[in-house]
Amino acid sequence: MTRALRVAVIGAGPAGIYAADTLMKSGTPCTVDLFDRLPAPFGLVRYGVAPDHPRIKQIVHALHRVLDNPSARLFGNVAYGRDLLLADVRTLYDAVVVATGCERDRDLDIPGIDLPGSHGAAEFVKWFDGHPDVPRDWSLEARHVGVIGAGNVALDVARVLAKQAEDMLVTEIPDNVHRGLAANRATDVHVFARRGLAQARFTPMELRELDHVPGVEVVVDPEDVEFDDGSLAALRESRQTQMVVKTLQDWALRDRRPADDPALRRLHLHFLAAPVAVLGTDRVTGLRTERMELDGGGGVRGTGVFTDHPLQALYRAVGYIGSELPELPFDALSGTLPHAAGRVLDFDGQQVPGVYACGWIKRGPVGLIGHTKGCALETVGSLLADAADLDPAPVPDPAAVVELLEERGVRYTTWDGWLQLDKHERGLGEERGRERIKVVPRAEMVELSQVG
Known part of the structure; x- marks a missing residue:
């Protein structure tokens, strides 16, 4: 492949972000687009850690640095299976890493x-x-x-x-x-x-x-x-x-x-x-x-x-336990995607071409957030080992996904939009002597995340 590898990551929580980080640090030229159904990133850290545990929430700073990388883009408020289908991902990207977690x-x-x-x-x-x-x-x-x-x-x-x-x-x-x-x-x-x-x-x-x-x-x-x-x-x-x-x-x-x-x-x-x-x-x-x-x-x-x-x-x-994902094999008993070293397998045990899993949707809800780094390393290792044999995306243009979402009327959010929402929440907190106060309604989060 003469161009940079194009990878989609479904889920912008710790697992997805660590997978993106591992890819971008691998030495293989690549760009990574992360999609999340929520308007804001960070998944479990933002919505699964108790608010009186600020020490654990500090991991956001490390995740923030990953998403600051110009080789990564964030598309929030985009639901896989509704706004973005597997066929879309396979058309626009060489590979996809599913990191939707267990919630x-x-x-x-x-x-x-x-x-x-x-x-x-x-x-x-x-x-x-x-x-x-x-x-x-x-x-x-x-x-x-x-x-x-x-x-x-x-x-x-x-x-x-x-x-x-x-x-x-x-x-x-x-x-x-x-x-x-x-x-x-x-x-x-x-x-x-x-x-x-x-x-x-x-x-x-x-x-x-x-x-x-x-x-x-x-x-x-x-x-x-x-x-x-x-x-x-x-x-x-x-x-x-x-x-x-x-x-x-x-x-x-x-x-x-x-x-x-x-x-x-x-x-x-x-x-x-x-x-x-x-x-x-x-x-x-x-x-x-x-x-x-x-x-x-x-x-x-x-x-x-x-x-x-x-x-x-x-x-x-x-x-x-994890949730079933459209068009992907799913083990209902474990609530995970069947896989071998992160390579997603169909019900016959054959690899689903170009599809990988990371985090709790891969291994189940075990281990702390830090354990996800090792999980991401294994999955990305498998993806890179397969890179030469991946079917290249028919439409690898980075602008194509933006055009697709806009054609479908998806009001997506971006990393710049998150920085704007983050600043607003911190401002709400500062007024009351607190670090931040969360904005809750989805429509308000999306509105506050609009840039320009």
């Missing part, structure tokens, strides 16, 4: 899970992160709330539910989220984990952070502190597991604060408590759990002892 809640197959008052954690996270495609209002009338899960998303949901709204005002939350949190009536938030302390997926920093929330007491039942040979092996193998278990043990042993303190919210961490049914007829009234016991190998088995916990709302944080 749906994985199902939990227990009776009553669909009752009113039962929610997926992902939708709640999108709400408090100001995602443009979820309702502006969220009912927080429940006094006793349950969260199912033993990972950082469960902690994020529980922490936000337990915090006072005023403590969130230092973050970038929009006004509608602050109003919703100010109306929160929760006094007790219960987190239910099916397995034991040594199997919890919390990271130490996020766990310890719970104990520094003003007006919140973290409660661990001493009876939940159990270990078997599998648990002890996990402790020996992982410094992170040791830190998590020590924190939980310390909380289990300390004295409780007065039960009648009206200003206190309590965050209860329950282990060895497997959810078996959501209780209620017209809406959630509780959760039934089965007491589990360690099986010696780090797993658990049921004991046949059940407990009903009175609750008025429930959130499941049992994992994310």
Whole structure:
């Protein structure tokens, strides 16, 4: 190929941006166009990380530098499968990297899970992160709330539910989220984990952070502190597991604060408590759990002892799953694109020409944001190894995609448009002594991103 390689990246979150960065640093002459269905870039960092975790959100600075590269272009507010089809991408680009992530809640197959008052954690996270495609209002009338899960998303949901709204005002939350949190009536938030302390997926920093929330007491039942040979092996193998278990043990042993303190919210961490049914007829009234016991190998088995916990709302944080993409093979069980080293495969195991996958849509929702760099390196390595055999794009002119989107009436946003929106949000924040305040409505985001 005598010209620069032309690559489309579907998804402008960390996975897509790292793939673009790896391509542009590879030494192979190339240009990369990134497409995202949202008007703003950064995906999970902007809409999946809790607003009171500014340390994690700082990764935006590194992603920002990638999109500043003149070899990259951003097209926001462009939905693959609607505004841009696979045939379009194959016509305009030599290859495409799909990096759409996993943003749906994985199902939990227990009776009553669909009752009113039962929610997926992902939708709640999108709400408090100001995602443009979820309702502006969220009912927080429940006094006793349950969260199912033993990972950082469960902690994020529980922490936000337990915090006072005023403590969130230092973050970038929009006004509608602050109003919703100010109306929160929760006094007790219960987190239910099916397995034991040594199997919890919390990271130490996020766990310890719970104990520094003003007006919140973290409660661990001493009876939940159990270990078997599998648990002890996990402790020996992982410094992170040791830190998590020590924190939980310390909380289990300390004295409780007065039960009648009206200003206190309590965050209860329950282990060895497997959810078996959501209780209620017209809406959630509780959760039934089965007491589990360690099986010696780090797993658990049921004991046949059940407990009903009175609750008025429930959130499941049992994992994310990817969404099917038009005209591409999809493994519905794992929620991923079938692949070999990032090369997308059809249902016969044959490579789909010129189509690659990166990030959670490739490997599932595992690993932290930083793990995506290695994933991008593998995928881009496969793409570059195939470069000489790729069918060249029939219409490689960079202007052609702009003409196509304009012909279809797509009101897309650009990198310059994001810089304009970013400046506006920072200005809103500066007026109130905050770093930024997010703009939520999609139409307003698109309007503010128009340049010229």
